[in-house]
Amino acid sequence: MRVMLSGGGTGGHIYPAIAVINEIKRHVPDSEFLYVGAKNGLEQDIVKRENIPFESLHITGFKRKLSFENVKTINRFLRGVSKSKKFIKRFKPDVIIGTGGYVCGPVVYAGAKLGIPTIIHEQNSIPGLTNKFLSRYVDRVAVSFEAAEAFFPKQKVVLTGNPRASEVLNGDASKGKKESGLSLDKKTVIIFGGSRGARPINDAVIGMLKDLANIDYQVLYITGDVHYNTVMEKIKQAGNPQNVIIKPFIHNMPDLLAGADLVVSRAGATTIAELTALGIPSILIPSPYVTNNHQEKNAEALAKNGASIIIKENDLNGHKLLKEIDSILGDEKTWKKMHEASVSQGIPDAAARVRTLMANLINR
Numbered sequence: 050m051r052v053m054l055s056g057g058g059t060g061g062h063i064y065p066a067i068a069v070i071n072e073i074k075r076h077v078p079d080s081e082f083l084y085v086g087a088k089n090g091l092e093q094d095i096v097k098r099e100n101i102p103f104e105s106l107h108i109t110g111f112k113r114k115l116s117f118e119n120v121k122t123i124n125r126f127l128r129g130v131s132k133s134k135k136f137i138k139r140f141k142p143d144v145i146i147g148t149g150g151y152v153c154g155p156v157v158y159a160g161a162k163l164g165i166p167t168i169i170h171e172q173n174s175i176p177g178l179t180n181k182f183l184s185r186y187v188d189r190v191a192v193s194f195e196a197a198e199a200f201f202p203k204q205k206v207v208l209t210g211n212p213r214a215s216e217v218l219n220g221d222a223s224k225g226k227k228e229s230g231l232s233l234d235k236k237t238v239i240i241f242g243g244s245r246g247a248r249p250i251n252d253a254v255i256g257m258l259k260d261l262a263n264i265d266y267q268v269l270y271i272t273g274d275v276h277y278n279t280v281m282e283k284i285k286q287a288g289n290p291q292n293v294i295i296k297p298f299i300h301n302m303p304d305l306l307a308g309a310d311l312v313v314s315r316a317g318a319t320t321i322a323e324l325t326a327l328g329i330p331s332i333l334i335p336s337p338y339v340t341n342n343h344q345e346k347n348a349e350a351l352a353k354n355g356a357s358i359i360i361k362e363n364d365l366n367g368h369k370l371l372k373e374i375d376s377i378l379g380d381e382k383t384w385k386k387m388h389e390a391s392v393s394q395g396i397p398d399a400a401a402r403v404r405t406l407m408a409n410l411i412n413r
């Protein structure tokens with residue numbers, strides 16, 4: 050089977066595509082893949098590390114306000130379409146899958162225009178602009194939340210969940226802990242701000258570092274690549290407690306999450322799919338800077354049934370965060386309830402559902 054994939058900008062769009070690739074590889078081992086990503090997105094690095102053939106487009110997103118930049122964006126889109134058509138004619142995919150982010154716009158659009166079977170995957174409960182645009186042209190729309198169904202043509206939409214949920218299921222907790230320098234027997238909190246890190250979360254963690262030294266669990270704190278040096282400068286002054294390990298980025302999240310008792314993070318949809326697949330309780334700080342405030346909606350779905358506590362970014366500080374962490378890890382009953390609520394929200398067989406959708410579409 051020949052599968053072309055596109056999606057990117059941030060990890061939340063890239064890891065679901067890689068999970069689809071791994072699922073197909075397991076079932077149809079001689080399949081071939083081509084990933085088309087943005088020149089400046091995180092996908093350059095992440096996809097190449099996985100040894101997946103990669104081509105790139107220069108692409109940007111629309112500004113909401115009228116501006117000359119939008120004219121350039123339209124030109125880049127049109128150039129992206131014609132470059133994608135060349136990739137498609139050369140690679141000859143049986144199917145094209147887009148997982149969101151600006152870059153998959155021209156790729157999936159070009160595929161649909163050339164008559165190739167096309168699918169988009171939407172991770173969020175409120176869809177992004179690119180997927181809304183593409184939904185008019187594609188054959189199927191796979192969604193991760195029921196709430197997203199209403200935004201797409203009824204006859205095309207299928208609830209699959211997020212394929213990354215399946216990928217994290219078989220993580221090796223000891224390996225993940227050893228790789229990051231964590232102890233094997235302590236309760237573990239993982240803190241990160243999505244795939245790129247988030248300054249307000251970093252500030253809150255720096256604000257509670259001194260108090261973290263007095264707790265009996267351990268913390269793996271991921272700053273995000275671009276924030277790492279600034280954070281480490283500040284930490285030089287604040288001091289780094291022994292039970293707090295700080296990293297810029299972790300490539301092997303499945304093994305790390307397998308050993309996590311609690312996660313503190315933004316409310317990106319792919320992170321949420323991972324948490325609920327594993328039943329990890331969470332404290333979510335939705336980013337208020339995303340389209341239609343979709344992270345808040347993602348987080349609300351979990352908080353409503355008790356799997357997560359939401360802290361709004363405006364209310365976030367080190368003291369509050371530590372208090373909430375303690376309220377979960379310090380009380381076995383609370384942890385168990387949140388764990389069960391989290392499991393009940395997961396779709397762990399999402400990757401298989403996407404594979405089936407694809408196989409049915411192309412009759413294989």
Ligand SMILES: CC(=O)N[C@H]1[C@@H](OP(=O)(O)OP(=O)(O)OC[C@H]2O[C@@H](n3ccc(=O)[nH]c3=O)[C@H](O)[C@@H]2O)O[C@H](CO)[C@@H](O)[C@@H]1O
Pocket residue numbers: 059060061062064149172173213241242243244245271297298299300301302315316317318319320321323336339343344347
């Ligand atoms: C600012 C922005 O536009 N964010 C969006 C983006 O977020 P973002 O890319 O942050 O997405 P998510 O939080 O959904 O996913 C992050 C992914 O990166 C992984 N990870 C994270 C840190 C790390 O060190 N290593 C690592 O591998 C996580 O395990 C997860 O698989 O895509 C999501 C999915 O469409 C959206 O819901 C988010 O709103």
